[in-house]
Amino acid sequence: MARVGMPRKFVFVCLNERPEEHPRPSCTRRGSGSLFEALREETGRQGLVDIKVVASGCLEPCMVGPSLYVAPDDIWYGGVTIQDVPQIVEQHLANDVPVEFLRIGREEFELSPLAGRSDLPPGEIPPA
Numbered sequence: 001m002a003r004v005g006m007p008r009k010f011v012f013v014c015l016n017e018r019p020e021e022h023p024r025p026s027c028t029r030r031g032s033g034s035l036f037e038a039l040r041e042e043t044g045r046q047g048l049v050d051i052k053v054v055a056s057g058c059l060e061p062c063m064v065g066p067s068l069y070v071a072p073d074d075i076w077y078g079g080v081t082i083q084d085v086p087q088i089v090e091q092h093l094a095n096d097v098p099v100e101f102l103r104i105g106r107e108e109f110e111l112s113p114l115a116g117r118s119d120l121p122p123g124e125i126p127p128a
């Protein structure tokens, strides 16, 4: 049996879930559970034993979820769908080329959860 050793990359997948009425969206309600399973299946199918797909709590860019973080590359992805999984695995995880159209940056972390919800004062937002 082959030894796996330390993973070459970790893929953190947000599996946080909030109540439907919460002002911030949550990745599980946007399909991150299926995304997590698809990433695990595809990395396995491609034999990438040195890639570890990890279930995570909220990663913070909730407004553009489902959110992924790839370490140690320091690459963030947002709005990821099941259809994007083969490209992420083949292009980035196997061949180290990030999928540019899915990348998010500092701006997406700073999107206000109150956008479109001016009825809720800032102090009323429940914690993540």
Ligand code: FES
Residues within 6 Å of the ligand: 014, 015, 016, 017, 025, 026, 027, 028, 057, 058, 059, 060, 061, 062, 065, 066, 067
């Ligand atoms: S709920 Fe997924 S990033 Fe916050």
